[in-house]
Amino acid sequence: MRRISTFGIVGKFIVALITVVIFQGILSLKFKAFSYFDLPLICSVYYGFTMGRPIASVGIGSALGLMQDSLSGAILGTNGFSKTLIGFLAAVAGSKFNVDQPITRVFALFLFTLGDGLLVTILGLMVNSTSSTPFGGAFGGWLLSATLNTLLGLGLFGYYDRWSNATT
């Protein structure tokens, strides 16, 4: 019985993660401005904050990053590396700080988005791949992306909180 329940939870997570990556790709195609957002990153941070399980957060970040790399044409592992680290750091932050406060979430989302962009770019440049310099290397692009991602993340976090409170 317990095994079925574990499979069910893992299955739900897998479906949720695939959905996030697929929707990121489709929404970016339908709305050009959506490419500034990063749903998988928001998802990694949220699970890191709320699950209280660093190993699961590492796994989630890793899987999301690898799926992003596969569908984006980037060198496999660049986003995986970055999202793994972000998932872990989010889990650590969740244990050290009060991540239910909007101000903490704002700082975390903003810094994690900037860090993700920086790390993926550095890794891309190190292997001289096609996954370098987002938005022509413009730092302004990163800032815009971080700001938009923070706003979206803040809204989604609030929605998820209400939804999970209602269902528990």
Added chain:
Amino acid sequence: MSRTVDTSKRSVWIALGVAMIIHTGLISFQASRRINTSFIRVWMVDSLAPVEKLVDRTLHGVTHVWENYFALVGLHRENEGLKAEVDELRMQLEKQHEDILESQRLRKLLSIQESGIGKTIVARVIGRDPARTNQTVTIDKGVSHGVKPDSAVMTPQGIVGRVIHSSNFFSIVQLVLDSQSGVGVMHQSTRRQGIVKGTGGQELELDYIDDDNDLKEGDVFITSGLDRIYPKGLPVGTISLIGPRRGLFKAVQVRPAADLGRLEEVICILDHPDAVDVIDPTQESPVP
């Protein structure tokens, strides 16, 4: 409220270490090309892209129903006297209108297929780069359809990019806008050759042109065919801005001929351009 997480547990650090080693290994294998890791991408794309295609088609269907039915509900209420058959006919008309537009687009694509480029295939764009670091799109044609890495991709308006990864049924196309993209081009009237590079933004950048003194805004660039990817003579874009000289060359921005923000169907050129020389629109009346 902070959660109590014991990050000092050895298992946490082992999990992090293992994940990091796997990703670092993947990156280094690809960088050194010692071990072929493309099977991982092929497997992932073949697993994820069908879901992406399904969601895309579902959204397309829902949008169609919304635009052709629900959006007309208000109108229907205002016109209560109209018979149900009229509504149905209107819906059919709308659908036919969509079909006509689609067939017009496909006809254009077909005309290109028959224009001497060689063997081509029409593909549907089903997704865009989910990692925001690249300018790529996913198309629903892969190795089993003859699409392989370095296949050129275009629309009737101009070139779109080249295939960088192919799985059995899907491919990832690097757009010309990508910062790592480069295309060999030729000035349409003077026939001077250069390279157009992606900037990662919405415009391209012209570089390494023989002589940039007489360039002016609105000048058209076509592919030169020298990059061995794009057949000669395909529209690339027009000069949108000429800035001050930077080093040896002027800063010249080129606006892509194809509308890369609204890609729906694209053409993949399957033949290698060695055997291909497209009809050059300026060949008959070159301007000296």
